Amino acid sequence: MAERTVDARGSFCPGPLMELISNMKSMQVGDTLELLSTDAGSAKDVPEWVHKVGHEMVDTNQDSEGTFHIKVRKAK
């Protein structure tokens, strides 16, 4: 299962969630993606979309510099 990191720090447009959606399309079922985001909104809007579509949230944490690390698995 492949893993990838998407660095969307400082991205206002397209922004972290749109970067994540674009990347998920190129992934295989079971692959994971770690999204780096400096937008506090990502901690809420990424899980909202992931649950709505039916992928899986793996983990969310914030490092000492304030960056969110949001891990998602493609489930379908």
Add this chain to the structure above:
Amino acid sequence: MRILVVGGGMGGTIFANHLARRIHHEMKTGKARITMLSASHEHVYQPGWLYVAMGRATPDELVREQESLLEPGIEFHVDPVEEFHLAQNHVKCKSGKVHEYDLIVISTGSRAMPENIPGLKENSVNCYTAENAVEYYKQLSEFKGGRIVITVGLPHKCPMIPLEVTFAMYDFIKDRGLLDKTEFYYTYPIGRVHSLENVAKWAAPEFDAKGIKYETLFNMKEVDGKNAKVLSEEGSEVAYDLLVAVPPHKGQEVIEKNGLGENGWIPTNRHSLHMEGEHGKNVIVLGDTTNLPISKAGSTAHFEAETAAENVAAVVKMGRPVKSYDGKVFCFIEAGKDRATYAMFDYQNPPQPKAPTGSVHAFKMAYNKLYWATARGLL
């Protein structure tokens, strides 16, 4: 120093002209040389296709001969690159000709790929090529009423197009007296009507005031042309009479084929604009083809190109670069046929869009003509 520019669009042209002006002396004395390779002898002002789709411009107004835009001394060939041999510092073109370089700048742009969503190409209109914009105008002008659905794929170039086509069509339909027979239904991939939060905060009340309905968290999965419905990844279905698409995009096939980046997006350092990885030291990437998490827009290509040209000139003259790209983007937002606003932002600062005005629209119309001075590196 042999500088090879691949791509004669916004990024490549603005870069080459800015650089040529800065290293004019070095080019004269043979210390530096700029060669540009492109896939076409034409330079197209793509933002004009929005106006073609609304019957307010014709495609020929948006085209200039590429060679006529270039500073004297830049060698130009219409000969698309087919093979990138980055480890050997050369490319091979369609004609078979090989070009060696010391520094390569890649700005090959991106392509709308409606064919990547089942049913989308056959059943929708878009303004992402001149031909499609003409077809869009035809269908819009023949529209007699019903439901117009706007559907948005990811990633796409020009982040303002979803809003701009919606506002522009609203005015078009209003002017034809069809508003009472028409319903506008706007869909968007994330949980608000635009990726930029402040733009969404401005646009949603504009939609409400005009009676434009919207559904967010809508990523199109397929189009069922027989039943005239768009289906989303999130499980909803929307019926349409006219489907207007912002198709998902990819970079050029040649980028993907040569293993430079998945889907044609080249991994790029967000500040130096060098390609990431082993062979990136003498490779600069500009415009749509970077994988940077910023807007795929002409202004992005423009600001990146200026930064890169200043850096390359400094390298030619004193051996090291002088600037770092700060993520600057500036986008006009047409809010209908006679009002506009804009969004300016960078890696650190979100935009603060103002209410649309007639004067910003007038400025955008003027910029559509002034663009040719930008391409020449004068503005």
